[in-house]
Amino acid sequence: MGEGKRNYQQCLGVPFLLYSSGDGKLFPCGAFFTEKNWDKYLMGDLTKDSFKDIIKSDRYWEVVERVRKMGVSKCYTACRTDQINSFLWKLKHPPEHVNFVTLLSGFRHIKYNIQKWEKLKTISIR
Ligand code: SF4
Numbered sequence: 001m002g003e004g005k006r007n008y009q010q011c012l013g014v015p016f017l018l019y020s021s022g023d024g025k026l027f028p029c030g031a032f033f034t035e036k037n038w039d040k041y042l043m044g045d046l047t048k049d050s051f052k053d054i055i056k057s058d059r060y061w062e063v064v065e066r067v068r069k070m071g072v073s074k075c076y077t078a079c080r081t082d083q084i085n086s087f088l089w090k091l092k093h094p095p096e097h098v099n100f101v102t103l104l105s106g107f108r109h110i111k112y113n114i115q116k117w118e119k120l121k122t123i124s125i126r
Contacts, residue, residue: 006072006082008089013081014064016110020046026054028067031076040066084110 014028021033024046032041043063044054054060072085087110 005077006075006085008085009071010089011067011070011072011075011081011085012088012092013084014067016084017081018043019080023047026051028063029075029079029081031079 011029019027019030019033021027025033025038026043026046027033027037027041028043029041041063043060044057046054049057
């Protein structure tokens with residue numbers, strides 16, 4: 001991974017955006033697709049388990065936590081999860097003077113994604 005400038009120190013957005021390889025393997029990030037990372041970052045295999053079972057599994061949450069603890073100093077610039085991380089970090093570490101309009105717009109975006117996710121988790125991909 002290359003270096004990127006970010007306004008957050010942890011990847012908190014994994015539960016909001018997953019990455020799937022062409023053969024159905026689910027990862028928290030596109031940077032982990034290579035086989036050498038499977039032990040640590042493979043969340044599940046859609047050819048073997050349903051999406052619902054994967055995101056409810058202990059393994060899924062272990063990987064979410066591993067990525068959160070890893071930090072982002074070596075992450076590549078502007079990954080797809082960047083805006084989600086930026087918003088969640090501000091939510092967790094609010095600045096002294098919060099820009100209310102930006103925060104409200106971020107809340108709406110996250111709420112929309114949660115609604116989409118709620119619908120999605122009822123669908124079995126098997
Ligand atoms: S590049 Fe870093 S911040 Fe982006 S999804 Fe991957 S681990 Fe998270």
